[in-house]
Amino acid sequence: MxxxxxxxxxxxxxxxxxxxxxxxxxxxxxxxxxxxxxxxxxxxxxxxxxxxxxxxxxxxxxxxxxxxxxxxxxxxxxGLAPAVGTTARADHYRWVTWCANTLHVGWWPIMAGFYFSDDEAARASIEARGRDNMARHGAHLESWLSSHEWLAGDLPGVSDIYVYMLVGWANYYDDITLGGDAVADHYARVGALPGVVxxxxxxxxxxxxxxxxxxxxxxxxxx
Ligand SMILES: N[C@@H](CCC(=O)N[C@@H](CS)C(=O)NCC(=O)O)C(=O)O
Known part of the structure; x- marks a missing residue:
């Protein structure tokens, strides 16, 4: 089990x-x-x-x-991971790794300033830099999703689920949105998958x- x-x-x-x-x-x-x-x-x-x-x-x-x-x-x-050796499999590795080393940790300067400094003023500047970085990450996602329904291959997979969660965390903030319409549509598609519901x-x-x-x-x- x-x-x-x-x-x-x-x-x-x-x-x-x-x-x-x-x-x-x-x-x-x-x-x-x-x-x-x-x-x-x-x-x-x-x-x-x-x-x-x-x-x-x-x-x-x-x-x-x-x-x-x-x-x-x-x-x-x-079908949550494309077949080994395919281009979709390469995209699957790339997006999961990007989530882990970029988008996930990209939230820490915004959500967890205490990881970086005890100083309130320093934290404000760390958060501002973090927001700039998240805007860039959102644009990167938007660019890919403008021409791809799913992140890796023709089916929804684990990379879509990881991105869904990390994009959804923007809802904790009134003034943060990652990406544009393509990211929002992807968020709705992944959010409607029965397992995600x-x-x-x-x-x-x-x-x-x-x-x-x-x-x-x-x-x-x-x-
Ligand atoms: N890099 C880890 C981060 C996991 C993580 O930060 N988990 C949080 C909850 S969202 C936690 O357990 N934090 C406790 C801690 O850092 O001691 C991963 O991707 O799983």
Whole structure:
């Protein structure tokens, strides 16, 4: 049985959406954000105790991008990863890696200035630079999606799910939008996939990826 270690509404959403789209049989362990030691098996699955992390028999895997690539291969019939050796497969690697090393971490200067500085003034300038960078990343996505329905090949795949989550996080801000019409249309297409709809329901998220109940994680109060 596959076990997903998650915090609902966090980065683990993409892993759960991929598992749902794959039709996987899996269980979840809800990790309390401030009491990570209490989740049985979590430190074994990911010594860094960050979510998502996943266990499947002897397999231990963490990092959102790695888990998505793994799910794509673990469930080949779901069509979430293009065939090895194709140009679409190259696009699949490229977009998942770009999400992991650029778009995902591109949010940190905006969402998590405390990673970078204790100084409020410095944080404001770090955030401003982060917003400029996210605008560039949005333009890059817009350019590709203006001529491609999906990021890699002819079917929706794990890279689309990863981008969907990271684009959706812009909804936390009234004044941030990534890309233009093509990105918005892609967000709607991915958001309508049955597995993504189910993952949103399970994670208690609305169509903008905003929590219905901000004080709950995995259906339980935060404190
Ligand atoms: N690079 C990691 C980042 C994961 C991550 O930052 N997860 C957050 C929740 S969204 C977390 O567990 N943070 C706790 C921490 O950094 O200690 C990935 O892509 O999975």
């Amino acid at each position: 596959i076990t997903l270690f998650q915090i609902t509404g966090s980065s683990s959403f993409a892993a759960r959406a991929a598992l749902e789209c794959a039709g996987a049989d899996y269980e979840v362990v809800d990790v309390h954000p401030r009491r990570r030691d209490e989740a049985p098996g979590f430190a074994d699955a990911n010594p860094l105790q960050r979510v998502p992390a996943l266990r499947d028999g002897d397999v231990r895997i963490s990092e959102t991008g790695a888990i998505l690539l793994w799910v794509g291969d673990r469930f080949p019939d779901a 189910r993952a949103r329901e399970l994670d208690d998220l609305d169509e903008r990826l905003i929590r219905f109940n901000p004080g709950l994680r995995g259906g339980k109060p935060l404190d």
